[in-house]
Amino acid sequence: MATASVSGSREKELWRRLGEVNDPELDEPITEMGFVEHVAVTDDGGVQVDFRLPTYWCSPTFAFLMLDGVRKALDQLSWSPAYRVKLHDHMFAEEVNRGIQAGKAFGEIFGELAGALDLAGLKETFAIKAFKRRQEAVLRGLRQHGLTDRDILAMDLPAYDVARFEPGEAAKQKPRYRAALLERFPDRQADDPVFVTWEGQGIPVGALGAHLAELRGVRVNMEFNGALCRGLKQTRYKELDVVDGELTLVDFIMNRVPARAAPTA
Incomplete structure (x- = not known):
């Protein structure tokens, strides 16, 4: 019984960690997207993860970023298991699987094919989109709760933290926007405004409608x-x-x- 309990708790932790890995373009957990096809915790504590993407020719960059995220998530498991991560049915499956298993970087896996790709720039593009999508969901939620634009834009981190939403998109994105904000601006003070642009500029009260329209375009595309x-x-x-x-x-x-x-x- 104790062994079964340990195995069950480890599997829950495994799924929780995998749920923290996002599709970089869509800002959705890979578990919710259905990309994690199978996971297993073996009797000796080892971990197996099988991964599939929507098409055979999905971007190898996206495949690498997600599987690299899986690798980092598995490295954070409390019992430090040996693990095997396998991408199936993809045109670069063999290269990605070998590279991920060996701990290689993107450029080491793809060599010349990666030469012209600005991976850092691509990651920043995805981070900007995620920041905007999360912010838009929370802003809409606060408006729907009857807060004025002035009250919303004056909100600091303590006020943000005590705000509550009914289950839905705003509730889902509230902690995720907080995480994105502090990752983008790690030196922010508690009394700084919560809602700023990606560049860190304040949003004028009269410009919130236009700002939301821009964010809506990002969300609809994603x-x-x-x-x-x-x-x-x-x-x-x-x-x-x-x-x-x-x-x-x-x-x-x-x-x-x-x-x-x-x-x-």
Whole structure:
């Protein structure tokens, strides 16, 4: 019984850590996106994670960033297990799997292919989008609670922390925006305004409507891409479920699916 209890608590911790890893473009946890297909904690405490993306040709940059995030999450597990992380059904699966297992950086894995990519710049672009999306959700939530624009924009961190929302997007994004704010501005004082631009500028009361309109554009784009990813993954693996064996999207492209498995009209 004690062994089962330990295994159960370790699996809960494992899922919690994996839930802290985001799709970098969508700012959604990889667990909610369905990219983590299978996890296991073995009898000796080892960890296995199987990972799949919506398409065979998903950006290798995104694949690396997510799996590097998984690697860092596993390194934080309380029992320091040996682990194996495996990306399936991707055009660079072998390269990424070998590189992640060896602890290599992106440039070491992809060599010349990575030469022209500004990975730091890409990460900053994703961080900006996440910051804006999270901020917009909280701002809308506060407006819906009846706070005036002046009250919202005067809010400091102590006031922000005691604000409460009903379950929903604002409640979900409230701690995530706080984390993004303090990561972006680690030296902020408790009485500094909570709602500022990515550049750290204050938002004039009369400009909040226009500011929200800009943030809405970011959110709509991210939500569309997220819905597209979920739809592609659902369609891809719903089709794979009707055939025996470990087929990949390449099998469909190359017409290697048995006739008996072809979808009916």
